[in-house]
Amino acid sequence: MSAPLLEVRDLHVWFDLPQGRVHALRGLDVTVGAGEGLGLVGESGCGKTTAILAMMGLLPPSATVAGQVLLNGENILAKGEASVRRHRWTDLAMVFQGAMNAFSPVATVGAQIAEPMRLHRVAEGKQATARVRELLELVGIHPDKASRYPHEFSGGMRQRAAIAMALACEPKVLLADEPTTALDVIVQAQVLDLLDRLRTELGLAVVLVTHDLPVVGRVCGRAAVMYAGRVAENADIGDLHLRPGHPYSRALFSGGAIPGAPPRLDEEWPGCAFAPRCEHARDRCHTEAPRLVPLGARQSSACHLAASIAGGTA
Numbered sequence: 001m002s003a004p005l006l007e008v009r010d011l012h013v014w015f016d017l018p019q020g021r022v023h024a025l026r027g028l029d030v031t032v033g034a035g036e037g038l039g040l041v042g043e044s045g046c047g048k049t050t051a052i053l054a055m056m057g058l059l060p061p062s063a064t065v066a067g068q069v070l071l072n073g074e075n076i077l078a079k080g081e082a083s084v085r086r087h088r089w090t091d092l093a094m095v096f097q098g099a100m101n102a103f104s105p106v107a108t109v110g111a112q113i114a115e116p117m118r119l120h121r122v123a124e125g126k127q128a129t130a131r132v133r134e135l136l137e138l139v140g141i142h143p144d145k146a147s148r149y150p151h152e153f154s155g156g157m158r159q160r161a162a163i164a165m166a167l168a169c170e171p172k173v174l175l176a177d178e179p180t181t182a183l184d185v186i187v188q189a190q191v192l193d194l195l196d197r198l199r200t201e202l203g204l205a206v207v208l209v210t211h212d213l214p215v216v217g218r219v220c221g222r223a224a225v226m227y228a229g230r231v232a233e234n235a236d237i238g239d240l241h242l243r244p245g246h247p248y249s250r251a252l253f254s255g256g257a258i259p260g261a262p263p264r265l266d267e268e269w270p271g272c273a274f275a276p277r278c279e280h281a282r283d284r285c286h287t288e289a290p291r292l293v294p295l296g297a298r299q300s301s302a303c304h305l306a307a308s309i310a311g312g313t314a
């Protein structure tokens with residue numbers, strides 16, 4: 001397995017709202033190597049978007065962040081969110097939810113892709129123009145289209161252009177938040193194939209946020225299954241299907257409906273966040289929070305009963 005390019009350790013995020021404090025991320029641990037794809041999956045509200053916005057240092061001022069985001073071993077959160085700025089777009093880049101609608105209608109696509117290069121002093125003038133052409137080609141758009149305006153592009157092309165823009169400053173890590181929702185199935189597959197190709201060709205570490213499980217497998221070898229602001233299980237996609245080590249992943253990957261709802265994140269609880277919805281829960285599960293522990297070389301689970309769940313005896 002490649003060395004972890006990006007390692008997130010015990011990441012917490014709180015949002016302070018007039019009605020109280022929401023503890024949205026509660027000790028997130030994930031690792032991604034160069035050329036690897038990691039899916040962040042889980043039900044709506046489990047903290048997927050919050051996690052990648054925290055890694056980018058793009059959370060609103062109402063957020064408080066604690067924990068470590070290590071890039072090649074350096075904690076880019078060491079001096080708070082502001083210290084992430086130096087790495088944003090140049091080392092870590094992001095494709096936002098609905099990125100294809102984020103282009104300004106009044107500037108050409110090429111000019112907009114060149115903008116981050118100018119801002120980060122990566123390239124300007126002729127060099128930037130040449131780089132824009134390269135980037136468009138990389139994402140499967142004819143380079144002459146650089147002089148076109150966003151409305152002249154289809155949704156799929158705009159999404160490719162948004163990916164090109166994220167890659168403008170040659171980041172090592174690409175964080176993509178639901179990059180294919182709102183696209184039709186065929187275009188969706190093309191965009192996922194593009195991400196997969198970029199991961200291998202450029203050796204990019206790709207973190208893909210989605211609630212759509214088939215989407216994950218097209219780009220990612222592994223997934224972190226999130227529940228209530230933490231990782232419930234971290235494993236290869238194949239294992240999540242065949243021998244999941246957490247009852248929540250088992251339910252999610254078997255496609256069945258999960259009765260009940262996730263806990264409110266403005267409350268704290270002593271035990272496992274999933275226990276109230278878990279058919280296997282014992283007394284201990286309601287009183288003692290399980291830690292994420294290895295279940296095998298490439299699998300870890302935060303469940304007191306992980307071994308018997310994975311072994312199919314629970």
Ligand SMILES: Nc1ncnc2c1ncn2[C@@H]1O[C@H](COP(=O)(O)OP(=O)(O)OP(=O)(O)O)[C@@H](O)[C@H]1O
Binds near residue numbers: 017022047048211
């Ligand atoms: N800016 C914010 N202010 C207050 N609370 C927030 C903010 N952003 C997120 N939250 C809360 O943090 C929790 C996690 O939200 P987040 O959007 O990260 O989840 P998600 O897993 O990405 O969900 P979805 O799939 O719906 O995007 C939710 O309870 C949400 O209400």
